[in-house]
Amino acid sequence: MEIHEILFWFLTVMALGCGLGVILSRNPISSVLFLIATFFAISGHYILMNAQFLAIVNIIVYAGAIMVLFLFVIMLMNLNADTEPQKNRLIQFAGVLSGGILFLVILAALRTTTSNAADFTSTDIGLMKNLGKVLFTQYVLPFEISSVLFLSAMIGAIVIGKKE
Amino acid sequence: MMLLQLDVAFIIEKLILITVILMGSLGIAMYATWGERKVAAVMQDRRGPSRAGPFGLLQPLADGLKLFMKEEIIPDSSTRGLFILGPCLAMLTALLTSAVIPWGPDYVTEAGRIISLQVADINIGILFIFGVLSIGVYGIMLGGWASNNKFSLLSSIRAAAQAISYELAMGLSLIAVIMMTGTLSLREIVDQQHGFWSDGYFTWNFFKQPVGFMVFLICTFAELNRAPFDLAEAESELNMGFHQEYSSMKLGFYLFAEYINLFVSSVILSTLFFGGYNFPFMDQVQGAVPQFVFVAVCVLVLLTKAICFILFFMFVRWTLPRFRYDQLMKLGWKSLIPIALINMVVTGLVILWTMKK
Known part of the structure; x- marks a missing residue:
């Protein structure tokens, strides 16, 4: 090996x-x-x-x-x-079911993808420079939208925290 | 085995370097405890440690021996595993950071082999330091919680909140430096500060980023849990803080990790802002003396800068009174972060303006 x-x-x-x-x-x-x-x-x-x-x-x-x-x-x-909330059988069952469904969805999504193996030979693929270039050219819209999302989450947290 | 394809000479070289750096950090941290007591003594008009050896120079050894000989007590009500893990983590993270610091310029042997005085020249050096720093708080948190003592718990929660708050301002103040240097590698940052003066301006980052340096320095005080921000171990409020239940060498590890952190932070401050191992007229010196002398001078210059910072930290500790907790948070969130943000924007504008010209 x-x-x-x-x-x-x-x-x-x-x-x-x-x-x-x-x-x-x-x-x-x-x-x-x-x-x-x-x-x-x-x-x-x-x-x-x-x-x-x-x-x-x-x-x-x-x-x-x-x-x-x-x-x-x-x-x-x-x-x-003793402070732990008592778990209901029904809730446990629902948890297992929803977790299983999530697993199924992930499995189904991964099954059809073509194997896109990472290129282990080039050492600069994960550098900050390349990442920045890709983020600010190819994926600039998702990047900016997610940053707006973060900003609104931050403001939301402050608003909730301010309420006495 | 394919494993044996590794370069043996390279591994031996790095092992020696790691050993020297670890021993050096431990030695300097040991004498930093002596220095702290001497500085405190001088500032309070006392004599300080003076019995063990000339000028009390053997005092750290005596202290270490005392800690080793003490009885080891692990409280019954503590969470045993985590209680032991706490000091281990504190020590580990304190020593990890020194791996990415460039201690001196490359030494080229006559056979043409380049020996680097840096354990790992990774291209994310600064981020590595931040990663280790953010892990460092676990040592205090786990130790404080596992002690099962309310003072320890309060102290560890204070320490965690303080560390997280000041990491933000620290990171923001460094972004301005990274924008200017265009790299995250500490080796390249030091190389860009070569000498002292070039193209009609200072090369050291301190003269280019004075505001960033101030913010970084203040955050370093907070990250080190040192006065005036040593709220995690405020004796008058929390007895001893997170290490109250610790005894023997576990206590020693906590105290010692603090001094190692002090040394490593001083080296990082000198590396990022005060040119690392660079000094004025270094090109002339390099031409005049043999190579190993030059490398030794460079390492000594870096250590001198670090020791100046250590002394500065000590002077501040014995000068300023402790902040109140709300003042600490107000300073971090409402002063330092906005200042760092403005500094970042101004730096960006200046870079844009000079690029256009």
């Missing part, structure tokens, strides 16, 4: 294992920590595909900011077994 393959399998096992850890662990804090480890594994995959910028931004934004806030909230809530 080449080192590339070894790393791929290591990261895949890590991502799947930690992903299972997120939903299987009883303690919400360890769920969050498993999720952070999953993000690291996914960042490793990005690096294997020469997308260093995406990898580090994934860590900064998700592991470094969003998960800190998650941890923050969970620490303050102090979840125990």
Whole structure:
């Protein structure tokens, strides 16, 4: 096996294992920590595909900011077994059903796509320069629309926070 | 095995470099604790540590030995795994950042082999530093929460909120620098600040981005949890803060990680804004002395700049009183972020204007 393959399998096992850890662990804090480890594994995959910028931004934004806030909230809530809401059978069933349907849709969408393997030989494909060029020429409209979406979400958060 | 195709000489070279950098950071951090006490003593008209060795120079060793010998107590009510993970993470993230710092110019051996004094020249060097920085807060948060002590929890929550708030302003102030240099690689940023004076202006980023530097500096104080922003360990409000339940070397790791962070941040400040290992008249010096002397001088220049910053951090700590928490948040969100944003826009306009000409 080449080192590339070894790393791929290591990261895949890590991502799947930690992903299972997120939903299987009883303690919400360890769920969050498993999720952070999953993000690291996914960042490793990005690096294997020469997308260093995406990898580090994934860590900064998700592991470094969003998960800190998650941890923050969970620490303050102090979840125990007796404060945990009682789960209804019906709700559990609905959850499994909707999750299964989502899985089915993803599977159906991925089945018909042509395999578009990343080019591992060129090392500059994931550089910030190329990403910026693509974002501001080819995908400028989706990019700007999503930034407007973020702005409105930010303003919305401030409005909700201001209400006493 | 295909694994063995790796260049053995390259690995050995990097291993030696990593060892030297780690030992160097630990050594400097050790003496930073001594320096801090001496600076405090001088500013408060005392003598400071003076018993262990000449000028108390062996004091850090004595402190380390004391911490190692102390009894290790893990509270019953703590979450054991996370309690141990906290100091490990703090130490790990403190040491990780030094991997992307260029410590000196390349050394070319007579056989033509280029030895780089940088562990990893990755093209996202600055973002790597931010990534490590954003992970760094987990050490404090987990340690504080796992202690199962309300003061520790309060302190860790303060630390996290402070770190996230000031990371924003820090990133925004750096965007202006990145716009000017056009690269995220620390090596290239240092190379662009070559010498001291060229084309009728200073080459160091400090003279091109004074506002960005000020914002970055203030944010560094907050990220380091140092006075005047050391609210995470405000003794008068939180006893000792997040490391209250820690004892022995786990406490030592937290305290030590803080001083390593101080050193690494000082190096980063010198690298980004004060030319890194560049110094005035370096071209003349390079022509006059053998190569290894030149490289050594460059490394010493970088260390000197870093030590000046460390001293500056210490002077500020013993000069300014602690901020109140709401003042801290107000400064971060309502002053620094707008200033950094305006600085960014002005920098963009200037770049556009000079490009048109």
